Amino acid sequence: MQISDTLLAELEELHPRQRTAVLHDGNVVLRAGPGSGKTRTLVARIAYILQTQISAFRGVACITYTNAAAEEIRRRVLRSGVRAEGRITCSTVHAFCLNEVLRAFAHLTGQPAPQAGQVLSKTATEVLLQRCFDQAGITETLAQHRVPQSTRIRRALACGETLDSFDPREVQAARLYEEQLLVRGEIDFEAMVTRAVRTVREHEHVRDILRARFPHLIVDEYQDLGGVLHELVVALRDLAGITVFAVGDTDQSVYGFTGADAKYLTELAAREDFRDLELEVNYRSGQDIITAAEAALGLPRGRLAREGAPPGDVNLEQVEGGLEDHARVACDLVEQAQSREVSPEQIAILYPARGLLLDAVQRELTRRELDFRHEGDDKLPAGSLSRFIQRCASRAVTNYQIHVAPDTDRADMLRRTQAPSLAALARALTTLRTDAQLAPLSSRLSLPRALQMCLDPESLYPADAPALDWLQHLRTGLALDEVAAAHPDQDNTNSLDALTDLCSSKDLLLQELARGEEVIGKVLLATYHAAKGREFDTVILPGLLKGLIPRDIPDRGNWRRPTETELAEQRRTFYVALTRAESSVNLIVGPGYETKNGYWISRGPSDFVIEMARRLFPKEQT
């Protein structure tokens, strides 16, 4: 089979080790540090397999940690000149389990596929868990604070792991919860995976069909998988004979609180039927940034920047006061970067967790009229339908902005725009309809046309038009009520009405609906976790204070110091944040901060920064 020129050129540009990973005929574990081109290699591998290794009737399944990562990988594979429409199934593990296993084989396994509204929303999950807590006699804490712990117990139960380290009452509550799901005919995101594993293990014909459809499985961010997901991958490998390509970095394992464990990546790499490959060059960051990040991690990996890369800056800023000072300095740094012509979307202000620091930074950005995008802003309803609507709003607003821009700016705006394409939106709507078990809107061609008529009409909606009118038009034009009514995910069944209520009660403008999705011209404000997998010219880290990072852990209504394991995970999260920077990373420290009740906590700078400085400058007093 022929390789396209684009893919050939890409293979030539890759490092020989990356190329080996792409071309290896068999299972691969690719372990590598930040910025080493794991994602780039993974994309090339998918394109290579689709073009040369399997027939046009077969495909590749790719499992990623987030929907955004799935969309990005699909976009990049399609850009590499591969005719892959319909042959690449790129989704989160939950979507994979629901659509490719539970739904796809419901008729063969006799297990009913989740129907409208049966996939519990976050709130419904918490309500049910609370009932199980009550039955198990747990009164000292609310169930909503223990969801991650309950998830960990359920995963341990599903994998048959020892439960000794858990509170027996919480184990009982988790068992009750599982029973209740079955009795009520409901499912939640966790149960999707456990039921999918059981289906693959117990049904040979399911395995045969899966292998025929997807002879290759690609898994990104493997270090963030928990035991159940690892079981699924192992079952697909050992029982179904699917070739696995797993990518990850144990140093970037940051989801331990949900039961994820980097040991599964190490286990896979140790297997004889896997080729274990490592990448050593960091193509993203300057050498000074890499060295500082490794010092913060406390593990000198000795990774090298690409040859000729500028060393980059690591700046330490000390403030005298509390979080308001951190916010002021962070905004000064944004303005300085902009004066060096770094575009706003190349600047990220990252924070460890919600709270007073985030509030202070948001206030200061707003006061200075610095346009920013706060990711994780959960004022809008959750769920894939709500997100689809926000992406549509983003396209509508971008179109309008380009339309009213001076002629001279248009070419540049078009080049830089990251508003979703009609094709991407059409794919998202098709997925929503498939999940809701609805027939396609009509013929293949008419879906992009229906989208075009809603989003790019001749007379465009101004960015400051009321969002309500626009949303009503979209609801009808794309038959979204049908999707909401039939969708199994409760978040989606509720979100359309919730969004409409919000638009009318808060008089939201179209641009406010689009806000969370717009990128260009906006500084990013996000958690360390949300910044994972991304890169920015300049990274600003305010609030590096003991108590905030490493931060204390809420536990049964109180706060406690992190355990060793939690501390190590927080350190890795800090490492992830540092390694997002290409040219400049800015650490802001100070003497302490004021709590909500006005108490001054003077615990000084973060231990992570102090340890980092000691390792970098062992002879100097820090």
Ligand SMILES: Nc1ncnc2c1ncn2[C@@H]1O[C@H](COP(=O)(O)OP(=O)(O)OP(=O)(O)O)[C@@H](O)[C@H]1O
């Ligand atoms: N062989 C290469 N030559 C030049 N640039 C490369 C090469 N491989 C990757 N890059 C670039 O390095 C940057 C980081 O790559 P990528 O995002 O794939 O890394 P990653 O390993 O997935 O990072 P992380 O784990 O930190 O998310 C990207 O800008 C990518 O284009």
